[in-house]
Amino acid sequence: MAGTGILIEIENNMVKEASLGVMTAAKGQEKYALVLGQEASSVKEKLGEYGAAHILHITAPGNLSANPDLQALAVADAVKEYQLDTLLGTASAMGKDMFARIAAILEEPLVSDCVAVNIKDRTVKKSHFSGKTFATLKINCSCLLCTLRPNSTEPEPSPTACDIIEFEARVADPGLIKIVETRKAGGARLDLTEAPIVITGGRAIKSAENYKMLEACAQKIGAAVGASRAAVDAGYAPHSMQVGQTGKTVSPKLYIACGVSGAVQHFAGMKTSKVIVAINEDKDAPIFSKCDYGIIGDIFKIIPALTEKL
Amino acid sequence: MKICVCVKPVPDTAVSIKLSGVAGFEDSEMKLVPNPYDEYGLEEAVSLVEKQGGEVVAVTVGKASAEATLRGVLAMGAARAILVKTDAQFLDSELTAKALKAVMEQDGLPDMIFTGKGSVDTESFQTQYRLAKSLGLPIVNEVSKLTLDNGKAVAERETGGGEKQVIEMGLPCVIGATKGLNEPRYPKFPDIMKAKKKEIRQMDLSIFGIDPSKGRVRVEKLEIVPERSGAKMLSGSVDEQVTELVRVLKEDEKVL
Ligand SMILES: Cc1cc2nc3c(=O)[nH]c(=O)nc-3n(C[C@H](O)[C@H](O)[C@H](O)COP(=O)(O)OP(=O)(O)OC[C@H]3O[C@@H](n4cnc5c(N)ncnc54)[C@H](O)[C@@H]3O)c2cc1C
Ligand SMILES: Nc1ncnc2c1ncn2[C@@H]1O[C@H](COP(=O)(O)O)[C@@H](O)[C@H]1O
Numbered sequence: 001m002a003g004t005g006i007l008i009e010i011e012n013n014m015v016k017e018a019s020l021g022v023m024t025a026a027k028g029q030e031k032y033a034l035v036l037g038q039e040a041s042s043v044k045e046k047l048g049e050y051g052a053a054h055i056l057h058i059t060a061p062g063n064l065s066a067n068p069d070l071q072a073l074a075v076a077d078a079v080k081e082y083q084l085d086t087l088l089g090t091a092s093a094m095g096k097d098m099f100a101r102i103a104a105i106l107e108e109p110l111v112s113d114c115v116a117v118n119i120k121d122r123t124v125k126k127s128h129f130s131g132k133t134f135a136t137l138k139i140n141c142s143c144l145l146c147t148l149r150p151n152s153t154e155p156e157p158s159p160t161a162c163d164i165i166e167f168e169a170r171v172a173d174p175g176l177i178k179i180v181e182t183r184k185a186g187g188a189r190l191d192l193t194e195a196p197i198v199i200t201g202g203r204a205i206k207s208a209e210n211y212k213m214l215e216a217c218a219q220k221i222g223a224a225v226g227a228s229r230a231a232v233d234a235g236y237a238p239h240s241m242q243v244g245q246t247g248k249t250v251s252p253k254l255y256i257a258c259g260v261s262g263a264v265q266h267f268a269g270m271k272t273s274k275v276i277v278a279i280n281e282d283k284d285a286p287i288f289s290k291c292d293y294g295i296i297g298d299i300f301k302i303i304p305a306l307t308e309k310l
Numbered sequence: 311m312k313i314c315v316c317v318k319p320v321p322d323t324a325v326s327i328k329l330s331g332v333a334g335f336e337d338s339e340m341k342l343v344p345n346p347y348d349e350y351g352l353e354e355a356v357s358l359v360e361k362q363g364g365e366v367v368a369v370t371v372g373k374a375s376a377e378a379t380l381r382g383v384l385a386m387g388a389a390r391a392i393l394v395k396t397d398a399q400f401l402d403s404e405l406t407a408k409a410l411k412a413v414m415e416q417d418g419l420p421d422m423i424f425t426g427k428g429s430v431d432t433e434s435f436q437t438q439y440r441l442a443k444s445l446g447l448p449i450v451n452e453v454s455k456l457t458l459d460n461g462k463a464v465a466e467r468e469t470g471g472g473e474k475q476v477i478e479m480g481l482p483c484v485i486g487a488t489k490g491l492n493e494p495r496y497p498k499f500p501d502i503m504k505a506k507k508k509e510i511r512q513m514d515l516s517i518f519g520i521d522p523s524k525g526r527v528r529v530e531k532l533e534i535v536p537e538r539s540g541a542k543m544l545s546g547s548v549d550e551q552v553t554e555l556v557r558v559l560k561e562d563e564k565v566l
Pocket of ligand 2: 348
């Protein structure tokens, strides 16, 4: 059996938690951790701890970071060179974009945002119809490409002796697009789609200012803060915080909905969360019939009290 | 300027899905709507043509019943539509992209192509990339802002955690639209009347030599995700409620 590649995402010299989850999903395979551009030695220990037999450190003559086309070509070249029969990654904004480019180059099928993968059987499970159904897909391919939904596999260490392989990719193509600017959001905000806990404020939050109350709570438990569409449309939160059908899909261990009524379009973006808690002052709010734990009450009383207790 | 907009007819997200057999769903009576993200692409294309002149052509691969969906698309401002018909309920992204490419080549290649960032039924997130690659065009997906300037397109996309990238590319190009790009218009009565007379050219998928059963991705099983029910309601004073919540999250659920 050939090797399984895992495209690793690194932030501030640390392997992202979601990438460790993907390593765990590839249990039992000979794992190649693909590291693009960055310094590979700083992440060697972590990747070895989570079962990487090899780190494939991919570099290329040009500046890879400014060009998703070149990055995809470089990864595709590595897949061919090492005859990887599987390539897994994270269904983050970057991961989804990168894998779609790689799949088009390799002319292989791709399944984006899977919740489970069976490498041997070449089957994956993913959401269809905005979280209303799960589809099991059978893939007929030479290299199985798929991205996994963050938090779908809990990272579990399985230490392995790990070496670093240097690979200079042959990318002659200049690429068709170019990143000319990257604008960071204010502060180091946790990415909603990858956060282990999400606290969402709905229309009930009443102002942009009041999100501070949720942020204070979120900070204590390493959560990211989200918003419903009603809150975004009212101008209380930016669209990047919207959870739901027209916003982000999140699948955290814990989802706390504060003053959210529970519309289907909202559920489309958070339905696969492990535990859903709803806080709403209306005992008949639809969300109470679709959550795990409910508190009937005023968010402006409950949240500060909760923050205190955490 | 000729702009093609790829529109996928999908079940309305507010409608519940009923299964049919092991791998299919009941769709005979189902009303299909344009994939919501495709509407952002359509609106952008229509307003570009309103400003600069040209033609917007909607392109769809779908069942014959998609004709009704396309009338709505024409009411939103597309000049005409092309429907590539197939009876297949699921057509994988490779074959869909192949069909879209073939029909665009047949109709005359456009100066720009808009798609949605992804479809809300199969959530594949890739058809636009395959189409772009096969036509040798640049692609940027999840675009929430677009400006055209001197034969160049500058697109803004969000990459997570609120970070934004500004990406430059030449024309023609493929743009995957998302919310924020614009507010899709609501057709008025005269637009709906006018749409009735617009052309929807129809053809069979088979004329391009594409066989849906040859797809490399096959749906083996479709199952309904069970709705949660019987939520545990926490009672008592505010203090009692939050104390109990923290306890269950820590001890029973182990998520804190
Ligand atoms: C095509 C389409 C796409 C959509 N996409 C999305 C999407 O991506 N995401 C999304 O969220 N929605 C989406 N929607 C909108 C969705 O249908 C709902 O309108 C929206 O989710 C409602 O947001 P909300 O729950 O915050 O507001 P509301 O429905 O107004 O609910 C507010 C809730 O807060 C409660 N409340 C008020 N004050 C307090 C208080 N002090 N303490 C506690 N509770 C309080 C109320 O009882 C109420 O239940 C979409 C709709 C359509 C048609
Ligand atoms: N059958 C189809 N007909 C027309 N456009 C499609 C079709 N399938 C996908 N697309 C386009 O490709 C985008 C991405 O779709 P998907 O890869 O299915 O998530 C959609 O938003 C559409 O714009």
